[in-house]
Amino acid sequence: MSKSIKSLWELARGAGCELPAEPPLDVEIEGVSIDTRQLKKNDLFIALKGSKIDAKTLKDEALRAGAAAVIDHTILGSHARRFAAIIARAFLPPRAKNLKWIGITGTSGKTSTTFLIQHLLTRLGASPLLVGTIGNRFQEETIPTDNTTPDPCTLFGLVARYLPRGLTHVVMEVSSHALAEERVFGIPWSCTGFLNLSREHLDFHDSMEDYFQAKRRLFFDSPHSTRHVICPGDEHNQRLLQELQEAKRDVILAPSVSTEVFSASGLEGEFQKQNLSLALGITEALGLLSDSTHRADLLRDFSGTPGRMEKVANIPRVFVDYAHKPEALKQVLASTRTSTEGKLILVFGCGGNRDRGKRPIMGDIACSLADQVIITTDNSRDEDPLQIVADIKAGLSEVQKQHLTIELDRARAIRTALAVAGPKDTVLITGKGHETYQLIQGVRQPFDDREVIREFLNE
Numbered sequence: 001m002s003k004s005i006k007s008l009w010e011l012a013r014g015a016g017c018e019l020p021a022e023p024p025l026d027v028e029i030e031g032v033s034i035d036t037r038q039l040k041k042n043d044l045f046i047a048l049k050g051s052k053i054d055a056k057t058l059k060d061e062a063l064r065a066g067a068a069a070v071i072d073h074t075i076l077g078s079h080a081r082r083f084a085a086i087i088a089r090a091f092l093p094p095r096a097k098n099l100k101w102i103g104i105t106g107t108s109g110k111t112s113t114t115f116l117i118q119h120l121l122t123r124l125g126a127s128p129l130l131v132g133t134i135g136n137r138f139q140e141e142t143i144p145t146d147n148t149t150p151d152p153c154t155l156f157g158l159v160a161r162y163l164p165r166g167l168t169h170v171v172m173e174v175s176s177h178a179l180a181e182e183r184v185f186g187i188p189w190s191c192t193g194f195l196n197l198s199r200e201h202l203d204f205h206d207s208m209e210d211y212f213q214a215k216r217r218l219f220f221d222s223p224h225s226t227r228h229v230i231c232p233g234d235e236h237n238q239r240l241l242q243e244l245q246e247a248k249r250d251v252i253l254a255p256s257v258s259t260e261v262f263s264a265s266g267l268e269g270e271f272q273k274q275n276l277s278l279a280l281g282i283t284e285a286l287g288l289l290s291d292s293t294h295r296a297d298l299l300r301d302f303s304g305t306p307g308r309m310e311k312v313a314n315i316p317r318v319f320v321d322y323a324h325k326p327e328a329l330k331q332v333l334a335s336t337r338t339s340t341e342g343k344l345i346l347v348f349g350c351g352g353n354r355d356r357g358k359r360p361i362m363g364d365i366a367c368s369l370a371d372q373v374i375i376t377t378d379n380s381r382d383e384d385p386l387q388i389v390a391d392i393k394a395g396l397s398e399v400q401k402q403h404l405t406i407e408l409d410r411a412r413a414i415r416t417a418l419a420v421a422g423p424k425d426t427v428l429i430t431g432k433g434h435e436t437y438q439l440i441q442g443v444r445q446p447f448d449d450r451e452v453i454r455e456f457l458n459e
Contacts, residue, residue: 027044029069030068032045032084033046033067033153039062039066041066042066044067044070045058045065045070045071046087047059047062048081071083081183082182084151084152086185088153088157091160092159096159096163099168100191101169101188101190101191102169102170102190103172103174103222104117104193104195104278105175105192106231107198108198108331109272110132110148110175110195111134111305111322112272114132114172115130115305116279116305117279118137119299119302119303120280121168121288127165128170128171129162130172131149131150131158131173132173134434136150136158139165148177149173174192176204176211180214184218185221189218189226191227191228191282191285192222192226192228194219194230195275196236197215198328199327199357202357203353215240220244229254229281230252254277254280255280257273262276264295264296268319269309269336271334306433307321307435308321308434313457316424317426318421319426319428320430320432320449321429322430322431322434324351324430326365333369333370336428340424342425343426345374345420346366347374347414348373348429349375349377349378349431350392351378351381351431352378352439359395363392366392367396372405376407376409376410377408377438379435379438379440380439381441381442410449414456415456418453429453432449435448
């Protein structure tokens, strides 16, 4: 990032904040950080609310690391995160103004959609950065990430890193957490897209309405010049579309996807038509696809999205998918059911320290749509796996329980499913997808569903 000559006072005024005389408002800073582990010399350090470390300790750590100044969230109040976003963006070089920013939100499908958009943009000659759940990807480089949507210091640091290498577009998964916490405040979105909304994150949001309002911010906090693409869907999609139309915003429906185009993409599962539809709609909204563009040709070499209906074996068919919420599980099961000649065998669990209310719902969906269900551990985190299993079983009838097996050892559960599968059966392993670890009792243990499958099949 280039060196800033702006004072803290100027930046604070731009964020609508007033700072006291301490730290000195004319101090010269060369960067900004909200994490002492990533702080560089002469950075401004902003101590945000929510840290597990007390403010004084954070300040001392930051100053020892060479911070030019430290601002505590108590000074900034409710504007602390907004202030961090504005200052982080201020360090971008002038050519960043030419970037096209694309934000995708929704409960399910964000990762697959952004992978498709990145592929389409690349095939059309652009150099996009993808920011999302699986990692931050630019050209042949992938940087692991802890969050679907990173904090603004990390985000704009990535942009500054890749601008000299020809970066043209930033394609982002935008989570409801990031919107509620103003991590993407002030981004000049060129296009935004909405996929769907179903039950998720009710351990963070107070209600489904609160969850919807968080998602809505991506569209109504964006510049008036932003183009919005909404997938046809349920009442949430219709409501957002209508509200944008009433506000005189530039909004269109995502286009339908022909059988030829969907087949060319190689995507598994009818539900993925929505992801492809939004990806094509965004690319069209950017003015990069014309009526004469042969969309199928652009998609024939799409390599798929890791851990999203990823086929690991053909006989029997074995898929790994990230589905970890009720509607997503329902969609992958329903879609796989229609293409399975034999039995549909499901291995799944639910994450710990998350919304407990969705567990019995997922149990009912699993036992209603699969022929055989093996409940196992997901990322149980700090919860007792047996309690998680009890929550899943709470919504089941005695008849449903007859097709149910409990195996807390995830590797053993996967091997059990593969051992009983016939050549015409389908084994679906959900919940972790691309992840290469398991979180159990606060310990991050190496684990990859796909590796377990390959090891068993190669024995």
